[in-house]
Amino acid sequence: MEYMGRLITDDHDRDPLYFDFDREFDDDGDVEGFDGMLQHIREVTSDEDEALRLLTQKVAEKFVWYNVTSRKNNCLKDNNDSRCVKPLETSEMRGNRDHIPFISKKKRSDSKKKSRSYFFSSVGRTTRAEDKIVAQRKQKKRIRGIDERGEGAKRLTGKKKRKVEKVCLKKLGFDQLDFSDEIKPLISWQEGPDKDFKLRITKRLFQTDMSDYHDRLSMPVNQIKDFEGFLNDEENIELAKPKSETKGIEVELFDLTGASHIETMRLRKWDMNTSSCLMLTTSWKSVLNKGVLQENDFVQIYSFRRNENLCFVLIKMEYMGRLISDDHDRDPLYFDFDREFDDDGDVEGFDGMLQHIREVTSDEDEALRLLTQKVAEKFVWYNVASRKNNCLKDNNDARCVEPLETSEMRGNRDHIPFISKKKRSDKKRKSRSYFFSSVGGTTRAEDKIEAQRKHKKRIRGRDERGEGAKRSTGKKKRKVEKVCLKKLGFDQLDFSDVIKPLISWQEGPDKDFKLRITKRLFQTDMSDYHDRLSMPVNQIKDFEGFLNDEENIELAKPKSETKGIEVELFDLTGASHIETMRLRKWDMNTSSCFMLTTSWKSVLNKGVLQENDFVQIYSFRRNENLCFVLIKVCDGQGCRDGAFGSRSNIAN
DNA sequence: GGACCGGAACCCAATGATTA
DNA sequence: TAATCATTGGGTTCCGGTCC
Numbered sequence: 001m002e003y004m005g006r007l008i009t010d011d012h013d014r015d016p017l018y019f020d021f022d023r024e025f026d027d028d029g030d031v032e033g034f035d036g037m038l039q040h041i042r043e044v045t046s047d048e049d050e051a052l053r054l055l056t057q058k059v060a061e062k063f064v065w066y067n068v069t070s071r072k073n074n075c076l077k078d079n080n081d082s083r084c085v086k087p088l089e090t091s092e093m094r095g096n097r098d099h100i101p102f103i104s105k106k107k108r109s110d111s112k113k114k115s116r117s118y119f120f121s122s123v124g125r126t127t128r129a130e131d132k133i134v135a136q137r138k139q140k141k142r143i144r145g146i147d148e149r150g151e152g153a154k155r156l157t158g159k160k161k162r163k164v165e166k167v168c169l170k171k172l173g174f175d176q177l178d179f180s181d182e183i184k185p186l187i188s189w190q191e192g193p194d195k196d197f198k199l200r201i202t203k204r205l206f207q208t209d210m211s212d213y214h215d216r217l218s219m220p221v222n223q224i225k226d227f228e229g230f231l232n233d234e235e236n237i238e239l240a241k242p243k244s245e246t247k248g249i250e251v252e253l254f255d256l257t258g259a260s261h262i263e264t265m266r267l268r269k270w271d272m273n274t275s276s277c278l279m280l281t282t283s284w285k286s287v288l289n290k291g292v293l294q295e296n297d298f299v300q301i302y303s304f305r306r307n308e309n310l311c312f313v314l315i316k317m318e319y320m321g322r323l324i325s326d327d328h329d330r331d332p333l334y335f336d337f338d339r340e341f342d343d344d345g346d347v348e349g350f351d352g353m354l355q356h357i358r359e360v361t362s363d364e365d366e367a368l369r370l371l372t373q374k375v376a377e378k379f380v381w382y383n384v385a386s387r388k389n390n391c392l393k394d395n396n397d398a399r400c401v402e403p404l405e406t407s408e409m410r411g412n413r414d415h416i417p418f419i420s421k422k423k424r425s426d427k428k429r430k431s432r433s434y435f436f437s438s439v440g441g442t443t444r445a446e447d448k449i450e451a452q453r454k455h456k457k458r459i460r461g462r463d464e465r466g467e468g469a470k471r472s473t474g475k476k477k478r479k480v481e482k483v484c485l486k487k488l489g490f491d492q493l494d495f496s497d498v499i500k501p502l503i504s505w506q507e508g509p510d511k512d513f514k515l516r517i518t519k520r521l522f523q524t525d526m527s528d529y530h531d532r533l534s535m536p537v538n539q540i541k542d543f544e545g546f547l548n549d550e551e552n553i554e555l556a557k558p559k560s561e562t563k564g565i566e567v568e569l570f571d572l573t574g575a576s577h578i579e580t581m582r583l584r585k586w587d588m589n590t591s592s593c594f595m596l597t598t599s600w601k602s603v604l605n606k607g608v609l610q611e612n613d614f615v616q617i618y619s620f621r622r623n624e625n626l627c628f629v630l631i632k633v634c635d636g637q638g639c640r641d642g643a644f645g646s647r648s649n650i651a652n
Numbered sequence: 653g654g655a656c657c658g659g660a661a662c663c664c665a666a667t668g669a670t671t672a
Numbered sequence: 673t674a675a676t677c678a679t680t681g682g683g684t685t686c687c688g689g690t691c692c
Contacts, residue, residue, distance in 0.1 A: 218679075220678060220679090268662095281661075281662085532683090
């Protein structure tokens, strides 16, 4: 373990990667990061080896991720930039492609924030011209997609897909962090040993994983460790069944992000064209609702068998999200590298480390591994070992009370260096939460009661609704204030004659211009992701004379055989914009709804319509084609304030 | 008890990113 | 540059709960 000698002999000359922690964690500066880390580790383990391992891991995560990932947008790409004096030659690192970035020490002081270079190439720093070319290419691709995919194509909205910063878990070695031994005892199963406890996947939480309405956690098959040995024959057969013939496998999820709460979930396998995903569905949102997990967090999922049943444990690899999202508020261990590598200070530490690593390897993966290792060594050993003579374990707010003896470090294993927590602000302390810690303000008893209540509700739901029951989340439904259109007289307000000339059709008279529905806009109508306007059949005026025979036949077809009727929507809420939409009819158990789908959100995006607004939809025929006009009658507030009626008319 | 809004649940195509 | 993969999110269905 190269350079460890320094940490014992204090011979910095032997250590070209010397990292000046005295300056990094100045007594006068913010010591929150390291102290907090130490204190937490003291709370979760009394085993010193284990504590050291945890500390090493945390430091490596913080240091490497901050420098490698969150700053990659600042990586040097421009050789003309005065700050990029000595761009790393590709030949130095890895043939023509990869390199470890390097910045001249002398130049950095000019504007360190811009100039700092790190691993990986820069991302997303294109010029306007480049942006334009890229945009044109994308547009062509979309248009080509329409032509090539034809009728079957469902989505071509042109909406730009969110760019997701990619992180390579393997390069960072995080996919190899296996806490099986640590987690296993936390499950606390008293009735027999759990079998086959094993890390299955290390995963970043994406937007879809965090989405309430998707309510699922995806686990791409090719990221799952030992997938072949993962499921037994029976389970493989079940998951291989067509979707219509299986509900998946019932599994238990132990959620160590929040007091080991157990969720009964379903495991499904979705086969796509060229890959497959395992999906944990049903009650995933219960885990999300604890508020512990955030987008971009990293989690690990371990599997095991209890009484032959498949179970999972979820743990959060905490704070990773910060390092991507750069949301320092979420990270009480935020490590201020701008201060650590001060313009005026000695920048030898980090650059020296990079330079040394460049000298010993040209392989970037290896370089990254070395950097991680070096940082962890330096950070941990300096703070844990070299300070041992000054470290404390005192709760009386003295910073140096009792030196940490060597025997304590390796013998009794019950001491972790400690600096008084009174140095830390209450605000910071309150927000702290760490690996494996329970979450929120609830006690264990409260958690247990809540878990029992939810469990009872789940069981009751199954009993009452039987096999077909899909949902029983226990989430309280939003209460919607009801308004009686008839009482308000809105359903009789007919502006046909006023609106008709606004359509401005010059080539012939429009026919059958008629009010069809007066409607309040509900949340679902306003929802972007539903992208539909519902029109309950029993609210439509003159429903019998509304559609011609051909249209009635089309809409009566089973859903699999029709795409609905193409209609035009004139949107008078915003400059007579016209949308081509589809009219469908959804037959429910006891009623039916017409739905205007496709491009409804384009109307919403104008920002004119709000939830609870009242709109009217008129229909007419132009060249025999069915068309609609939408007008806004009044907004929800207007109704309350008497624009179209008195407050007393609002139903309770 | 019926109507229907809200949204859970599901499927899978589109698309950006990566790899060959 | 093409092929492949992983993720996103659009589209659809239908159940639960509330209100009349």
